[in-house]
Amino acid sequence: MRIAIVGPAFPYKGGGAHHTTELAHRLAAAGHEPVIESWRAQYPGFLYPGQQTISEPEGEPFPGTRRRLDWRRPDGWWRTGRSLRGYDLVVLAVLTPVQVPSYLGILAGLGRGTPVVALCHNVLPHERKPYDAPLMRRLLRRVNGVLVHSEAQADLARELTGRPVRVAEMPAHLPTPAAAAQDDGKVRRNLLFFGIVRPYKGLDVLLRALAAGPGDVSLTVAGEFWGGLDETRALIEKLGLDGRVALRPGYVPASDVPGLFAAADALVLPYRSATASQNVWMAYEHGVPVIATDVGGFGDQVRDGEDGIVCAPDDVGALTDALKRFYAPGEPERLRSGVRPVDHGPVWDAYLEALTTLPVKGAAVRGAAR
Incomplete structure (x- = not known):
């Protein structure tokens, strides 16, 4: 045709x-x-x-x-x-x-x-x-x-x-690493929020859950802010997260993506709503488990308890519990071991x-x- x-x-x-x-x-x-x-x-x-x-x-x-x-x-x-x-x-x-x-x-x-x-x-x-x-x-x-x-x-x-x-x-249609990152088995106590930051993606919910969750876990936020950068900074300060959240505003070139995932224990997708997203597949290509809300296709992409954790959307308590569950002793390593790249053919x-x-x-x- x-x-x-x-x-x-x-x-x-x-x-x-x-x-x-x-x-x-x-x-x-x-x-x-x-x-x-x-x-x-x-x-x-x-x-x-x-x-x-x-x-x-x-x-x-x-x-x-x-x-x-x-x-x-x-x-x-x-x-x-x-x-x-x-x-x-x-x-x-x-x-x-x-x-x-x-x-x-x-x-x-x-x-x-x-x-x-x-x-x-x-x-x-x-x-x-x-x-x-x-x-x-x-x-x-x-x-x-x-x-x-x-x-x-x-x-x-x-x-x-x-x-x-x-x-x-x-x-899947996003860039993937030329080779899988070497897993050194270390738990970094760092999470990743990746992509354009817009209200429906729930970064504010994640920040509140981070403040209520394990106190030694940090977060990297990498992506363009479509408004709300000042509000995000104010919320970080209000929640007392100044030393635990690293903001990297702006478009992330493909060459920088492997390093971001290599420094993270999990990708977090705290979306309030979703249709289809490539971020779960991207995380799995980099060998990283996913913590996601049960919206869009996330519930089908993430196998709860095997290669990630799924929780209710727009719910600070549910996401806080998910972070605590993820960082239970031995869980980050176990969930990472369950991650497998998907055959998209x-x-x-x-x-x-x-x-x-x-x-x-x-x-x-x-x-x-x-």
Whole structure:
């Protein structure tokens, strides 16, 4: 199949760009003919307060990548759509409702003869604005099928559209270490919070649990703060954690990731809500157990008591108990010994099958209201 994937790719950073790129590589390896339609300029700065691009790729860029899209040029959206007429499948990688106007422009240029799948990383944002649902409803009613990464997301998509919705587990697509870190068996009494810091990820809950938990355990927080850095510092001071929490604000390049995981006994994911995340797989690739709340797919990814601990979300007491349980004598070593890297080949095979066999025939259904 000739497949066009519309979404971010290098020099953009982060999970969305990695996923788009890895998806193209996997489709090519499966015998398809993919291209990526990416961006010269994806968002205005005020809509994405973090660092948008990086100078060095963190994986292998896909050679069939075109960068013709620009948020400032709606005429280019239509022209890009028109250029994709005749493809067997167009995949719109949907990370945020902010993309919807450009995707509607692409659909207008594409016309009704080409099947389109919306590949939704999040059907709606964790922190929503009034315009999010109307925008996503308009987009999802214009495509032929929707692919999501959890049953909860599928339920949400079905509230917005009558188009076919399919669920497929998101396979790993983030950089992994060239070799497994050497396990020296030492317990470092240090935990890691990794990734963009936003309210739904529950860093405040973790800080309160840290203050109530084992008093000799420290925490490293590494990632971009989308607001709230001053508030986080104030909370650290209020909780008396000044000497126990190390903040590393800003984007973490792939070359620095192995060192962060090597210095941690566990990765902590204290999310209030989640859809699909790569962080569990990243921790396991580095040989590190995970302490996570039971939201999104974490409860399926983390085997409680074997390679990590799962607890209730948005509950300081439950997370405090999880930290105490983790640091019981011998537990950090035992849980680390249970960590195994996951074979993602079968997961990718199932993912490609779900994407390419969605019932997308009859492209004229786009534009019809539910």
